Amino acid sequence: MPGKMKNTLLLSLLLLCGVLFSSCEKLAEKINPAGILMAGTAVEDRVDMSYKYFLNHLDNKVWLIAYGDYSFLVGADSHVTTDPGRMDEMFAIGLRDKDLFYAHLGDIADTKSEYYITLDSLIQEAKYRYVQENYIMQDEYHFIPREDKSGYFLPCTYDEIQFPFFPVVGNHDITRNGWALWSNIFHSSFYEIDVIDFLDDGTMAFDHLIFLDSASGTLGTTQIKLIEEGVLNGKYSNGESIYRYTFVFSHTNIFKPQFNEFASTFTREETFYLLDKFEEWNVTCVFCGHVHTWDERNFNGVHYLTLDTMCEANNPDPGDYILRIHIDQDRYAYWTPVHMSSVGPKKK
Numbered sequence: 001m002p003g004k005m006k007n008t009l010l011l012s013l014l015l016l017c018g019v020l021f022s023s024c025e026k027l028a029e030k031i032n033p034a035g036i037l038m039a040g041t042a043v044e045d046r047v048d049m050s051y052k053y054f055l056n057h058l059d060n061k062v063w064l065i066a067y068g069d070y071s072f073l074v075g076a077d078s079h080v081t082t083d084p085g086r087m088d089e090m091f092a093i094g095l096r097d098k099d100l101f102y103a104h105l106g107d108i109a110d111t112k113s114e115y116y117i118t119l120d121s122l123i124q125e126a127k128y129r130y131v132q133e134n135y136i137m138q139d140e141y142h143f144i145p146r147e148d149k150s151g152y153f154l155p156c157t158y159d160e161i162q163f164p165f166f167p168v169v170g171n172h173d174i175t176r177n178g179w180a181l182w183s184n185i186f187h188s189s190f191y192e193i194d195v196i197d198f199l200d201d202g203t204m205a206f207d208h209l210i211f212l213d214s215a216s217g218t219l220g221t222t223q224i225k226l227i228e229e230g231v232l233n234g235k236y237s238n239g240e241s242i243y244r245y246t247f248v249f250s251h252t253n254i255f256k257p258q259f260n261e262f263a264s265t266f267t268r269e270e271t272f273y274l275l276d277k278f279e280e281w282n283v284t285c286v287f288c289g290h291v292h293t294w295d296e297r298n299f300n301g302v303h304y305l306t307l308d309t310m311c312e313a314n315n316p317d318p319g320d321y322i323l324r325i326h327i328d329q330d331r332y333a334y335w336t337p338v339h340m341s342s343v344g345p346k347k348k
């Protein structure tokens with residue numbers, strides 16, 4: 001066979017194989033139910049990217065400042081599509097009641113680019129209202145907080161102001177390569193934040209917020225390795241805890257709601273590892289979502305709350321779908337349900 005004809009035939013075969021592979025790949029995406037349940041990125045990749053982002057932004061570490069008693073809101077499984085009413089209401093409630101921050105337990109939006117555009121626009125509007133309420137303009141470009149008893153704050157630009165909304169990633173956030181959409185807005189799936197509380201007696205207390213990537217139903221080796229290296233450790237060298245309260249936020253639940261047994265998503269070894277680690281960290285409360293069902297229990301001195309979904313499609317009627325956590329400077333914490341009045345689409 002002449003060389004030119006041989007090369008032409010080889011190129012044609014390669015092109016045909018490429019077309020067939022592409023068609024099979026597209027067909028598999030349509031008919032394979034695993035595409036709905038499994039992540040487009042592995043937990044190892046997400047945690048590695050998150051940790052690199054953290055290392056590259058050490059100068060921008062978030063510190064939340066409180067003065068005495070404070071509170072924060074927790075919601076779960078909003079599954080934002082074209083109607084972000086409950087998310088908008090959560091932001092409005094927090095702004096009205098002056099909650100320090102908002103935490104979200106994953107499955108924030110269904111994985112379509114238009115839904116994330118809606119979500120991003122919603123967050124940007126909420127940030128604008130937050131800045132209007134909590135900051136004053138010092139000059140044409142810089143803002144200062146309306147209240148600053150700490151002396152820590154310097155004038156900052158609008159872009160430098162952190163809107164205090166902190167989510168974890170959920171399994172629905174990473175299907176069909178949704179991680180690209182999620183991480184473009186929130187950047188990290190595995191991170192921590194400290195709260196500095198200036199108490200009325202002139203002293204300070206420190207609280208710890210830990211956000212875990214459990215969206216794949218496993219922490220993965222990278223996340224466990226970083227934990228074992230002390231990335232989230234909150235203790236002095238003598239073993240004494242640095243923090244007054246520690247709160248953990250996870251998408252995947254530890255316990256099965258209403259049943260006295262463990263959730264099957266985590267492997268049993270990881271389940272026991274987490275239970276031991278939460279006890280070691282002196283965790284006050286672990287917040288979970290994922291199963292769209294309320295559950296509350298104590299285990300080894302740690303409180304576990306699994307939240308119901310705040311999604312309008314799942315819970316269309318008004319109800320108590322988010323929680324407010326109250327932090328009292330006299331050293332106790334408690335939670336209360338928060339009523340949401342948004343009405344979702346009627347089920348047919």
